[in-house]
Amino acid sequence: MKSPVEKLREARDLSDGELRELIESGAYDDELRKSADEVRREHYGDKVYLRGLIEFTNYCKNNCYYCGIRAANTGADRYRLSKEQILDCCKEGYALGYRTFVLQGGEDPYYTDDRICDIVRTIRADYPDCAITLSIGEKPRESYQRYFDAGANRYLLRHETANPEHYAKLHPGSMSSENRKRCLWDLKEIGYQVGSGFMVGSPYQTTDDLIADLRFLQELQPDMIGIGPYITHRSTPFADMPSGSAELTLRMLSILRLMFPYALLPATTALGTITPTGRELGLQAGGNVVMPNLSPTTVRKKYDLYENKICTGEESAQCRNCLEMRVKSAGYQVVTDRGDVKRS
Ligand code: 5AD
Ligand code: FES
Secondary structure, three states, X not given: OXXXXXXXXXXXXXXXXXXXXXXXXXXXXXXXXXXXXXXXHHHHOOEEXXXXXXXXXXXXXXXXXXXXXXXXXXXXOOOEOOHHHHHHHHHHHHHOOOOEEEEEEOOOOOOOHHHHHHHHHHHHHHOOOOEEEEEOOOOOHHHHHHHHHHOOOEEEOOOEOOOHHXXXXXXXXXXXXXXXXXXXXXXXXXXXXXXXXXXXXXXXXXHHHHHXXXXXXXXXXXXXXXXXXXXXXXXXXXXXXXXXXHHHHHHHHHHHHHHOOOOEOEOOHHXXXXXXXXXXXXXXXXXXXXXXXXXXXXXXXXXXXXXXXXXXXXXXXXXXXXXXXXXXXXXXXXXXXXXXXXXX
16 A cells, blocks of 8 residues: 555545545655655755845734734834845845845835835846746735746745634734735736735644645645744734744645645745754755845844844845755755746
8 A cells, every 4th residue: 555655745635534544644744755855856956045135124014923123012123224225135145145135024014016116127127037926915915926927936925824713813803814825816917926924833824724734735836935933922912822843844844745745945044044954854855945144234133033043143145055065964055046946
C-alpha cells in the first residue's frame, strides 16, 4: 500500500481524512521532508530566490488581535519611510543582487493611491529589470488596478485563515474573511502574481482550519504561499496565547510543496525567529525563497509584528552575507534572479 506521502506526491491531493492524519501525526515527517525536497529540486533545482523586503510604514488602521503593530497598540513606536528612503533601500538592494523589491507596510492611510503609484512608477523606471511586489493590505479593486498600471507585478496578501469563523476570532468585526478573499481574486484577475498564506498555530486554530487553508489555496492557485508560526506579542489581546511550533510549520511547508510543486514558498523570518535554524530547516522542508530585510536599521526594530524578530540589528549587507551562508549550509544556492514562478 502507498503511504499518504507517496499518494500526495503523485496525486497532489488527498482526502480530508488523509490530510488530517498527515497534519496530526509526526510519523511521516522524515518521508515528507525528503519527498518535498525531491519535488522542489525537480522544479527549481537547488535555487533559492531572494526578495528584498522594505518595511516602509508600521502605521496601521487595523486591529488584528495577533499583530504587534495594530492601531490600538499605543506603545508601538511609529515610523514612515520617505520616498527617498525607499529608493535608497532599492539602490542598496540592487547592489546586493536583489531583483525583487517587496514594499510591505501596515494599512496606512498616509500612503494614498497617488503616493503609492508615484513610488511604484519611480522604482519601475529606475529598475526595469526588477519585480515590484506590494504587500499593503486590503484595498478596493480600483486601487489594485492603479498600482498594477503604475508598474507593480506582484502582491502579497495572506488569507490568514480560510475558515470565516476562525477569521472572526482573529480579527475585529470591521474585517472579514470574505473581503480578504475578494481582494485575492481581484488581484489575480488584474494580472498580479499573487502570494497568499496563513499563520500556523494561531490562536483557536484546528486541523480542520488548516485543511480549509489547503482547500482554499487549491482554488486560488497562488504563485507564492507564505506560512510561518504565529508568535505571541505581549501588547496584543493574544498576549497569553502560546506561539505556534516550528515542527508543525515545517510539516505544513512540506505538504504545500507536494500539493503545489510549482509554488514559491518562503522560509520565513517568523520561522527563523521561533527556532535559530528555522529558515535552513524551512528550505530543507521544501522552501525556495528567503526574504531578507532591506529596511534602514534605524526602523527595523519598530516593525515588530511579533516579539524577538530576528535581523533587526544587522545592516542589509550583513543579512545578505548571513543568508548566503545559511542557504549554502542547508545545501542550496542563492541566485540573483527575479525568480518568477515556474508553472508547468
Ligand atoms: N506572529 C506571526 N506572524 C504574524 N503576522 C502578523 N502578526 C504575526 C504574529 N504575531 C503575519 C501575518 C501577516 C504577515 C505580514 O505577518 O500573517 O499577514
Ligand atoms: Fe539577517 Fe542573518 S539574515 S542577520
